[in-house]
Amino acid sequence: EPEVTQTPSHQVTQMGQEVILRCVPISNHLYFYWYRQILGQKVEFLVSFYNNEISEKSEIFDDQFSVERPDGSNFTLKIRSTKLEDSAMYFCASQPSSGLNQPQHFGDGTRLSIL
Amino acid sequence: SQKIEQNSEALNIQEGKTATLTCNYTNYSPAYLQWYRQDPGRGPVFLLLIRENEKEKRKERLKVTFDTTLKQSLFHITASQPADSATYLCALAERGSYIPTFGRGTSLIVHP
Numbered sequence: 001e002p003e004v005t006q007t008p009s010h011q012v013t014q015m016g017q018e019v020i021l022r023c024v025p026i027s028n029h030l031y032f033y034w035y036r037q038i039l040g041q042k043v044e045f046l047v048s049f050y051n052n053e054i055s056e057k058s059e060i061f062d063d064q065f066s067v068e069r070p071d072g073s074n075f076t077l078k079i080r081s082t083k084l085e086d087s088a089m090y091f092c093a094s095q096p097s098s099g100l101n102q103p104q105h106f107g108d109g110t111r112l113s114i115l
Numbered sequence: 116s117q118k119i120e121q122n123s124e125a126l127n128i129q130e131g132k133t134a135t136l137t138c139n140y141t142n143y144s145p146a147y148l149q150w151y152r153q154d155p156g157r158g159p160v161f162l163l164l165i166r167e168n169e170k171e172k173r174k175e176r177l178k179v180t181f182d183t184t185l186k187q188s189l190f191h192i193t194a195s196q197p198a199d200s201a202t203y204l205c206a207l208a209e210r211g212s213y214i215p216t217f218g219r220g221t222s223l224i225v226h227p
Contacts, residue, residue, distance in 0.1 A: 004158075033214075042219040043159060043206075043217040044217070045214050045216070048214060056212070056214055091159070093158075103164060104161065106158030106160070108156070108157050108158045109156075109157070109158050111156075
């Protein structure tokens with residue numbers, strides 16, 4: 001079964017540095033998402049992306065964050081000037097369309113640790 | 116304020132019994148509700164979706180009910196197995212939005 005793949009599995013970065021988290025969504029999917037999950041907390045929506053532009057974003061997704069689909073396969077989340085509180089699991093998800101009965105398929109995440 | 120509440124205490128049951136997990140919500144008008152399974156260090160895995168106009172959905176040993184009057188969904192696993200041990204997440208999406216909001220999940224531990 002096709003999978004969403006995320007790299008790296010674990011990223012350790014110094015506070016203030018920039019990180020790029022990478023995702024390869026399922027190939028025929030059209031909608032892409034980033035979520036984060038702080039340790040012990042719930043999964044929180046960050047941003048959705050369709051047709052090469054952001055379709056929705058949450059309050060968490062401020063100017064520190066950006067997303068890009070640089071080619072036909074990768075979907076990236078960039079976090080600038082990282083802060084300690086950015087430490088979390090970051091999940092990418094993809095979906096074939098936006099209709100009901102179209103569940104999101106999640107990757108296994110990147111654990112981001114800010115020191 | 117909007118809330119999605121799942122029991123924060125782990126549910127411990129014996130193998131072969133039926134596990135029942137609860138998801139309550141307030142101040143939402145959900146178009147649909149989803150249940151996901153999450154294993155430690157892994158991403159959520161979709162299990163079932165139920166729409167606002169549906170009362171019950173089944174898939175193999177899984178059953179979901181949805182009561183929009185009580186503002187509650189119940190998730191049942193029959194003939195539970197130790198392999199069913201995981202955290203189960205409830206997520207709902209409001210009408211007009213396809214972005215699910217997740218609850219914190221309930222941990223299920225099935226003892227052999």
